[in-house]
Amino acid sequence: MLPYSSKSKKHRLPYGRGSVGALLALVALMGSAPAATPSFTVGWSVYVGWNPYYYMAKSGILRKWADKYGINIRVQRFDYAPSLDAFVAKNIDACAMTNMEALDMPAAAGVDTTAVIVGDYSNGNDAVIVRQNLTLAQIPGKQVMLVEKTVSQYLFERAMAINGLGAQLRQVHYLNTSDSDIASAFLTNPNKPVVVTWKPLVSQILKAKDVKMVFNSSQIPGEILDLLVVRSEVLNRADGSGQKFAKAVTGAWYELLKLMSTPGPGADKVLAGIADASQDSLASYKEQLATTHMFYTPQAALDMASAPDLKKTMDLVRQFCFQHGLLGEKTKSVDDVAVQFPGGAVLGKPERIRLRFSTTYMQLAAQGKL
Amino acid sequence: MSFLRIHAQPGRTTAWTLSWFLFALGIVLYFYVAQARHRENPDERVMPTIGQMVRGFSDAALKPAEEEEAQASSGSLAARFRGSMLWKDTEASGRRFLISVALLFPAVLLGLHMAMFPVIGAFFLRFILFFDKIVALSLLPILFIAFGIDELSKIMLIVIGVTPTIILDTFNLSKSVPREQIVKGFTLGANDFSITYRIVFKQILPRVLNSIRLNLKAVMLFLFAGEMIASTDGLAYRIALLRRHMGMDTIIPYVLWVALLLFLVDFAMNKINHKLHPWFEAA
Numbered sequence: 001m002l003p004y005s006s007k008s009k010k011h012r013l014p015y016g017r018g019s020v021g022a023l024l025a026l027v028a029l030m031g032s033a034p035a036a037t038p039s040f041t042v043g044w045s046v047y048v049g050w051n052p053y054y055y056m057a058k059s060g061i062l063r064k065w066a067d068k069y070g071i072n073i074r075v076q077r078f079d080y081a082p083s084l085d086a087f088v089a090k091n092i093d094a095c096a097m098t099n100m101e102a103l104d105m106p107a108a109a110g111v112d113t114t115a116v117i118v119g120d121y122s123n124g125n126d127a128v129i130v131r132q133n134l135t136l137a138q139i140p141g142k143q144v145m146l147v148e149k150t151v152s153q154y155l156f157e158r159a160m161a162i163n164g165l166g167a168q169l170r171q172v173h174y175l176n177t178s179d180s181d182i183a184s185a186f187l188t189n190p191n192k193p194v195v196v197t198w199k200p201l202v203s204q205i206l207k208a209k210d211v212k213m214v215f216n217s218s219q220i221p222g223e224i225l226d227l228l229v230v231r232s233e234v235l236n237r238a239d240g241s242g243q244k245f246a247k248a249v250t251g252a253w254y255e256l257l258k259l260m261s262t263p264g265p266g267a268d269k270v271l272a273g274i275a276d277a278s279q280d281s282l283a284s285y286k287e288q289l290a291t292t293h294m295f296y297t298p299q300a301a302l303d304m305a306s307a308p309d310l311k312k313t314m315d316l317v318r319q320f321c322f323q324h325g326l327l328g329e330k331t332k333s334v335d336d337v338a339v340q341f342p343g344g345a346v347l348g349k350p351e352r353i354r355l356r357f358s359t360t361y362m363q364l365a366a367q368g369k370l
Numbered sequence: 371m372s373f374l375r376i377h378a379q380p381g382r383t384t385a386w387t388l389s390w391f392l393f394a395l396g397i398v399l400y401f402y403v404a405q406a407r408h409r410e411n412p413d414e415r416v417m418p419t420i421g422q423m424v425r426g427f428s429d430a431a432l433k434p435a436e437e438e439e440a441q442a443s444s445g446s447l448a449a450r451f452r453g454s455m456l457w458k459d460t461e462a463s464g465r466r467f468l469i470s471v472a473l474l475f476p477a478v479l480l481g482l483h484m485a486m487f488p489v490i491g492a493f494f495l496r497f498i499l500f501f502d503k504i505v506a507l508s509l510l511p512i513l514f515i516a517f518g519i520d521e522l523s524k525i526m527l528i529v530i531g532v533t534p535t536i537i538l539d540t541f542n543l544s545k546s547v548p549r550e551q552i553v554k555g556f557t558l559g560a561n562d563f564s565i566t567y568r569i570v571f572k573q574i575l576p577r578v579l580n581s582i583r584l585n586l587k588a589v590m591l592f593l594f595a596g597e598m599i600a601s602t603d604g605l606a607y608r609i610a611l612l613r614r615h616m617g618m619d620t621i622i623p624y625v626l627w628v629a630l631l632l633f634l635v636d637f638a639m640n641k642i643n644h645k646l647h648p649w650f651e652a653a
């Protein structure tokens with residue numbers, strides 16, 4: 001008998017496993033759902049600003065809203081990268097992602113995408129952490145552990161640029177480290193002086209001795225946005241079911257956020273339920289919420305999405321994506337993946353709009369018309 | 371319907387056609403779906419067309435790697451290839467791969483000695499049987515403490531993942547050499563080491579080489595896992611980065627390139643095995 005257990009780690013293979021899984025799930029779903037009720041799938045991954053989707057489905061709030069609009073909504077948990085893959089492959093209809101990934105994954109891959117909910121922005125969740133009191137100016141020439149080409153790198157490069165160190169970025173050596181192992185890899189390797197990551201990993205790392213946070217996302221407020229995006233073709237379905245879907249999700253979202261933000265024991269129960277989504281404790285989830293600027297009311301989200309600052313932010317983000325080749329090798333100009341803002345303003349070529357910020361549904365929620 | 375029977379004798383052309391049929395089917399299906407998706411969305415990235423993949427691959431193989439743009443853009447094809455991203459990644463991964471495979475040979479000797487010398491066997495066997503069942507990837511934090519997160523930990527991940535299999539396989543193969551041969555060797559005046567190396571080792575070596583060949587894929591899987599966890603270069607590092615923006619037009623050629631390299635290593639080892647052991651026909 002030959003032992004083969006050592007070969008069993010096939011899940012590290014770099015193929016689109018998530019997409020295949022989602023496809024199978026969707027096929028199964030199509031087979032079972034009655035043809036009359038349109039069905040939609042929302043993908044989410046564990047993150048403080050997205051964990052509410054788990055509770056929204058579990059508590060029945062989502063079902064109530066879906067029934068009101070006569071549709072079916074399924075909520076499915078993914079790892080982050082596979083959730084993006086599934087959305088780009090059009091296996092799911094809506095997905096929670098950041099503004100940066102919305103631009104460089106679906107939008108850059110030609111999947112016309114609409115952001116219907118601006119949920120929150122990272123207000124300290126993402127951080128640059130160093131050992132031995134290093135300063136940002138001392139980082140060039142040293143190794144930086146991070147998940148390359150994600151918001152972590154965006155945060156780091158913004159930190160350097162804001163401190164006038166942008167020109168020295170070329171001397172920084174990035175060490176691409178998987179987010180599942182980055183905390184232990186940093187903590188057990190004293191010769192690696194810098195790490196950039198997000199909560200709850202940040203909290204875990206900061207518990208160690210001799211480490212210090214030198215920059216975090218609260219210094220670039222509103223730049224790392226967490227969105228719920230829907231494929232535009234779904235929204236524009238001729239039978240109007242896509243809009244019903246967006247209305248139902250938005251309605252359920254703000255009902256839940258209201259429960260979260262109303263002080264009292266009720267809120268704690270809801271928050272504990274949400275913390276369950278990531279097997280987290282209530283205290284830990286509250287700690288993460290403290291560095292997340294949630295838009296608890298539709299009005300707050302609406303104000304954020306219609307402010308001119310959003311355009312500046314998206315310009316920074318798209319320039320970053322373009323410089324790092326995240327819009328694709330064949331994208332010759334940053335304007336080829338255009339972004340449309342509420343009110344109609346466009347960054348890039350008007351005939352190549354791929355990402356749209358819509359305030360329609362948040363507006364309806366603010367007016368109580370959902 | 372005799373062609374489906376055990377004693378069917380397909381002709382050369384039939385056998386050749388049959389053996390390529392699934393390749394053709396896979397390729398046709400892929401491009402059929404890819405075409406459909408591209409008609410629907412001209413910016414489609416998930417399933418690149420053949421033209422995009424050729425471009426992606428030639429960019430990877432001929433354009434200079436990121437940092438030093440100006441220098442290698444001229445010069446001969448070979449010089450450009452040596453300055454390319456693909457070559458750098460292949461070099462980095464290849465070095466780790468070869469070191470790891472080289473480290474499998476001490477494992478073979480350990481397995482052999484465990485089988486031949488009961489005291490060594492008693493010392494190691496139980497532990498290695500246990501160790502073999504450990505899923506090394508789930509103990510990464512401990513590996514990081516012991517070996518850091520640079521080159522050593524990647525190689526150790528492979529070694530820990532693959533050597534127990536090799537040790538146990540060599541052990542079993544050595545044990546299967548008929549006892550009579552060993553007794554006979556002793557009656558003809560052989561000592562312990564000539565029995566071990568000149569009777570047993572010689573007989574099992576071709577099978578051990580085959581066992582290593584079968585484990586090349588496992589070596590590659592662990593290497594990919596290691597490079598995806600923390601790395602600054604290598605084939606899997608590149609694939610992990612390209613995934614961030616759905617660079618499937620480069621990823622698919624990369625995966626095929628890895629398959630080709632693995633095939634060549636396997637092929638070379640098979641040839642060497644035949645050369646060294648012309649008497650061994652089992653392969």
